[in-house]
Amino acid sequence: MIKPKVVLFLPSRVDPEIGDLPSADLLPLEMLHIAPTAEAAGWEVVLVDAMTEPRYVERVLAECEGARAFASSCILGYQVWDGAQVAQAVRDRFPDMPIMWGGWFPSAIPELYVNTDICDVVVYGQGELAFVEVLEAWREEGREADLSGIEGLILGRDGHVHWTATRKATHLNDLPEPSFHLIDLDDYYDLQKRSAEFGHRVRNRLPPPHHLAHRPHRGISYFSSFGCPEPCAFCCSAEIAGRRWMALDADVLVDRLAEIHRKNPYDVLRFQDANFGVSKKRMAEFCEGLLSRDLNINWNGTIEIKQICQYDWDTLKLMKRSGNHLMWFGAEAATEQTQELIRKAIKEGQTDEAMSKMHELDIKSGLTYIIGYPGESVESMYETIYEAADMKTRYPSCSVEVFPYRPIPGSEFWAPSVQDNGYPVPETLEDWGRCFDYKFNSWWGVIPEDVQQVWARFTQMAPWFDGIAGGRGPISQLLRKSAGVRLRNRIWKAPIEFQLFDVVRRSLGRVSTYI
Ligand code: SF4
Numbered sequence: 001m002i003k004p005k006v007v008l009f010l011p012s013r014v015d016p017e018i019g020d021l022p023s024a025d026l027l028p029l030e031m032l033h034i035a036p037t038a039e040a041a042g043w044e045v046v047l048v049d050a051m052t053e054p055r056y057v058e059r060v061l062a063e064c065e066g067a068r069a070f071a072s073s074c075i076l077g078y079q080v081w082d083g084a085q086v087a088q089a090v091r092d093r094f095p096d097m098p099i100m101w102g103g104w105f106p107s108a109i110p111e112l113y114v115n116t117d118i119c120d121v122v123v124y125g126q127g128e129l130a131f132v133e134v135l136e137a138w139r140e141e142g143r144e145a146d147l148s149g150i151e152g153l154i155l156g157r158d159g160h161v162h163w164t165a166t167r168k169a170t171h172l173n174d175l176p177e178p179s180f181h182l183i184d185l186d187d188y189y190d191l192q193k194r195s196a197e198f199g200h201r202v203r204n205r206l207p208p209p210h211h212l213a214h215r216p217h218r219g220i221s222y223f224s225s226f227g228c229p230e231p232c233a234f235c236c237s238a239e240i241a242g243r244r245w246m247a248l249d250a251d252v253l254v255d256r257l258a259e260i261h262r263k264n265p266y267d268v269l270r271f272q273d274a275n276f277g278v279s280k281k282r283m284a285e286f287c288e289g290l291l292s293r294d295l296n297i298n299w300n301g302t303i304e305i306k307q308i309c310q311y312d313w314d315t316l317k318l319m320k321r322s323g324n325h326l327m328w329f330g331a332e333a334a335t336e337q338t339q340e341l342i343r344k345a346i347k348e349g350q351t352d353e354a355m356s357k358m359h360e361l362d363i364k365s366g367l368t369y370i371i372g373y374p375g376e377s378v379e380s381m382y383e384t385i386y387e388a389a390d391m392k393t394r395y396p397s398c399s400v401e402v403f404p405y406r407p408i409p410g411s412e413f414w415a416p417s418v419q420d421n422g423y424p425v426p427e428t429l430e431d432w433g434r435c436f437d438y439k440f441n442s443w444w445g446v447i448p449e450d451v452q453q454v455w456a457r458f459t460q461m462a463p464w465f466d467g468i469a470g471g472r473g474p475i476s477q478l479l480r481k482s483a484g485v486r487l488r489n490r491i492w493k494a495p496i497e498f499q500l501f502d503v504v505r506r507s508l509g510r511v512s513t514y515i
Contacts, residue, residue: 081433
């Protein structure tokens with residue numbers, strides 16, 4: 001019997017016009033997670049990932065020939081616009097093809113999807129089970145099927161947005177194993193090898209472990225949990241995942257990772273969880289499991305500052321021994337007042353304590369801050385930049401970034417950002433796809449010009465302190481030292497030594513380093 005076929009498409013993460021590459025350890029996890037329920041129900045699932053398929057529009061259209069459904073997913077960024085264009089191409093070629101959307105962006109702002117030509121339904125939040133129920137309805141009746149009895153969907157009705165009954169989230173332990181057989185990991189490994197020379201032009205690439213810094217290596221990514229228990233007001237997780245955190249048991253997780261490693265060995269594992277380290281017990285079991293399997297890999301993931309402060313030294317050392325080389329933290333703000341405002345509640349001194357522990361263990365930290373929240377004082381913005389500079393200079397292995405605040409639909413801060421602070425809401429999927437990128441967005445919101453200038457100096461100085469000048473020669477060391485003095489003492493004016501260095505480099509035909 002011929003199986004009904006569904007085509008899954010993960011849009012491009014980076015606008016090819018910019019010329020950057022996506023980090024190729026970012027696997028199409030969202031698609032690998034929804035596929036197995038459909039396969040179990042007798043569907044043939046084809047996955048096209050724009051990252052590994054150079055001619056993905058043609059491939060999607062070819063695969064849609066004879067298929068019964070098309071589904072895509074996106075997060076904020078270029079994926080939004082790329083996905084919309086491909087879905088439109090599918091609609092134009094196959095007017096009767098049912099089209100389903102999932103992912104954070106369509107869940108947070110469904111009115112841009114339902115009631116349009118490129119969408120028949122949005123699956124809200126966790127999609128593994130709703131996905132197959134929709135497919136089964138479409139199997140019989142195609143686009144005309146009545147989906148209103150399926151939980152966890154957003155439908156368009158007479159120009160309005162209609163939510164079906166709420167679907168209770170399912171624990172990851174009760175969901176099938178992701179369909180890794182749908183992708184060829186060698187394609188991703190090859191891409192990682194080929195993009196190794198692109199340096200900072202590879203978006204979202206994480207620093208490798210020391211011993212792999214100058215060697216090609218293979219990385220994969222994995223989801224081990226759903227949701228996050230934190231209530232951060234600038235993030236849409238609380239709204240969409242309902243502050244639930246459901247994590248795969250550590251032994252199951254290690255078994256699955258070991259099986260992937262057996263088939264396609266990898267060197268570095270990147271957890272794409274919203275918050276990997278919520279449970280100290282699971283962390284310890286996971287690390288013990290890795291050690292007992294002798295996988296000999298390095299791994300990294302997200303964790304909260306306060307969790308590192310709560311973990312005991314035995315657990316932290318276990319993380320290190322199990323191959324943890326990097327953790328990423330959202331410190332978000334320096335003052336307790338702003339911590340209260342954003343509902344993050346990091347106490348004074350905790351960020352320093354966490355960074356100091358990581359530094360002592362020789363585990364790298366990726367630390368991010370945000371300035372310009374709705375209701376944040378100017379003093380708080382300065383304090384945040386100063387703390388970022390302190391962390392950078394005190395713990396040199398710590399990579400620190402400060403971002404201007406960007407409103408996220410579905411977050412608590414969305415309404416005040418739009419209503420009180422005049423955030424110019426993008427109107428079309430193209431606008432969303434083109435504007436929502438921290439590096440290329442120029443909305444400054446409530447951040448005054450003097451803070452913007454200090455922020456710009458910090459953002460320029462930090463890479464000099466990291467040694468962007470290159471080499472270990474005396475000039476490079478001098479510039480690094482100078483950046484350190486400036487960051488430590490908050491000297492933001494007239495960075496002529498760097499400008500001079502840059503002019504000389506450019507006169508020699510080198511690429512500009514003065515960002
Ligand atoms: S910002 Fe991070 S910690 Fe806060 S709710 Fe979102 S995912 Fe959780």
